[in-house]
Amino acid sequence: MxxxxxxxxxxxxxxxxxxxxxxxxxxxxxxxxxxxxxxxxxxxxxxxxxxxxxxxxxxxxxxxxxxxxxxxxxxxxxxxxxxxxxxxxxxxxxxxxxxxxxxxxxxxxxxxxxxxxxxxxxxxxxxxxxxxxxxxxxxxxxxxxxxNRQVSDALRELRDIHEAIENDLRQARTIQQSLVPERVRIFGSSRVSLLLQPCGHVGGDLVGMFSPGPDQLGLYSIDVSGHGITSAMVTARVAGYLSSTFPEQNVALDRQSDRPFALREPGDTARRLNQRFAADPGVEEYLTMAYVAADLSTGVMRLVQAGHSPPILLRRDGPVQFIGDGGLPIGLVDDVTYDQHSFRMQRGDLLLLYSDGFTEAVTKDGSMLGEDGLAQLLCDSAQAGKGPDLLSDMFWRLTTEMADPDRLGDDVSAALLEYDVLR
Structure with missing residues (x-):
């Protein structure tokens, strides 16, 4: 060689x-x-x-x-x-x-x-x-x-991260659900029921109620812009502004001298909420709201509709009425004044506050449910059940009519007032 x-x-x-x-x-x-x-x-x-x-x-x-x-x-x-x-x-x-x-x-x-x-x-x-x-x-x-080893390590790390995120989201969902601790509450002869179904782990819808005294009821339905964690964080903040546990923090309640808390005018409540959002430059989201200040002794309802879907009033004898004429959302523009509407409920009447997750749900024929479809849904469910069963039936009928019943396109929520039905 x-x-x-x-x-x-x-x-x-x-x-x-x-x-x-x-x-x-x-x-x-x-x-x-x-x-x-x-x-x-x-x-x-x-x-x-x-x-x-x-x-x-x-x-x-x-x-x-x-x-x-x-x-x-x-x-x-x-x-x-x-x-x-x-x-x-x-x-x-x-x-x-x-x-x-x-x-x-x-x-x-x-x-x-x-x-x-x-x-x-x-x-x-x-x-x-x-x-x-x-x-x-x-x-x-x-x-x-x-x-392959690097890919496996990356996938393992991603799985760990995903699992941590899933755990955080599950905890966030539990926390958000705790914002609505009571799903049903009796006020004398009237009853309030609440429904909250996020389209993901957490969502931007919020419903709630509070009562500063006998025959006084504040009832609201809120929809924060967007979806997911950011919207959920905003709903948590709003829940604090409308707290039923700490009335001194509730912008809808007023207390002067030694008198007990009383409901503010809904238009004033919406204006105060708007001021809170305008004062926080870190919040870019806005929200729509339907809020009712109810006098259960007389049936007089005062409503503010800040860009939210119009509430449905279902009379005991059958007629359906959509109440409100829109208004600007909360947190969109500074220095806004809000109009309010007054109407009277009679014994056996139902009032439904709801998010557009109902009306914008896509049905099997490709169209949205719409207000007429929701009104029919309410009428049908009112024949089948009362209180929380009525709302559960509405949600069941909604998903049955949807093109994809296993996937909500948006959060679905509702607050139902059954006036003077328990006597």
């Missing part, structure tokens, strides 16, 4: 292949092949049989195996199968040394797991070429393995 041949090292210690295992029952062949490999800078292990080679593979897995095909006991073909069955990190390139050239023999070797073949006696130039080819395969496999 010339000096130039000895200097042309295909890979050596810095390449993808550094450790080579040579397996042959001929000591002469072992010496010849291992000598060439060592000159090229490889670490070389030798074995004279398949079982001995397997033990070496277990102790120190090789990057490349050069194995004779014809060996007593365990053939190179069987050794190749056993080698492929080993549990190891990374790919090991396998070259069978053989005098066989028949296509059936080659197919048999490939089926056993061999990557390449080299005829005996071994030619140095051909061996170097086969090793270089093997090194490209091993290098690509290791790059792919590393890429």
């Amino acid at each position: 010339s000096n130039s041949e000895r200097l042309e090292c295909p890979s050596g210690q810095t390449g993808a292949i550094s450790r080579v295992l040579v397996v042959d029952d001929s000591n002469l062949q072992l010496r010849i092949v291992s000598a060439m490999l060592k000159r090229w800078g490889f670490e070389v292990d030798v074995a004279t049989s398949g079982p001995e080679a397997l033990q070496l593979c277990l102790r120190s897995p090789p990057d490349l195996v050069l194995s004779d095909w014809m060996m007593p006991g365990m053939t190179g073909l069987e050794f190749c199968r056993r080698f492929r069955a080993l549990d190891r990190d990374g790919y090991g390139y396998f070259i069978l040394l053989t005098s066989k050239s028949d296509k059936a023999d080659v197919a048999q070797g490939l089926d056993a797991g061999a990557d390449d073949f080299l005829t005996k006696p071994v030619n140095a130039h051909e061996l170097r070429a086969r090793i270089k080819a093997g090194e490209r395969i091993v290098s690509m496999e290791r790059q792919l393995t590393e890429t």
Whole structure:
């Protein structure tokens, strides 16, 4: 072998292949092949049989195996199968040394797991070429393995992040549901029921009620712009502004001197809420609201409709009336005044405050439910149940009519006042 041949090292210690295992029952062949490999800078292990080679593979897995095909006991073909069955990190390139050239023999070797073949006696130039080819395969496999490891680590991290977000969202949903602690409450002979169904974990709808004294009721339905966590955070803030637990923080309640709290005019309540939002530059969202200040002793209702869907008044004798004429949303424009409407409820009348998740629900024919559809929904459900059962029936009928009953396009909420129905 010339000096130039000895200097042309295909890979050596810095390449993808550094450790080579040579397996042959001929000591002469072992010496010849291992000598060439060592000159090229490889670490070389030798074995004279398949079982001995397997033990070496277990102790120190090789990057490349050069194995004779014809060996007593365990053939190179069987050794190749056993080698492929080993549990190891990374790919090991396998070259069978053989005098066989028949296509059936080659197919048999490939089926056993061999990557390449080299005829005996071994030619140095051909061996170097086969090793270089093997090194490209091993290098690509290791790059792919590393890429897969990075992808797996990234997916694992994403799963952990997703699980943490899911846990946070579930907790956020629990907190948001706690903003509506009472879903049903009796006020003398009247009853209020509430429905809150976010389209996701959390939503931007809010319904609620509060009572500063006998026969006094504040009832509201609110829809914050947008969806998701940001909207939910705004609803939490608004719930504090209309708190039933801490009346001194409720902008809808007024207390002068030693007199008990009283309901402010709805228009004044909407104006105060608008001032709160305008004073906070960090809040870009706005909200629509339907708010009713009710005198349950007389049935007189005072309503402000700040850009919200018009409430439905269902009379005991059947007629349906939509109340209100719009108005600007809360937090959209500074220094807004709000008009209010007054009307009187009679015994057995129903008043429904609701979000546009009802009216804008897409039905099976591709159209939106709309106000007429919602009015019919209320009339049908009023025949089927009362109180919370009525609202549950409405929601069931809504999802039954929807094009995709398993996916709400928007939050769905409602506040129902059944006036003087319990006597």
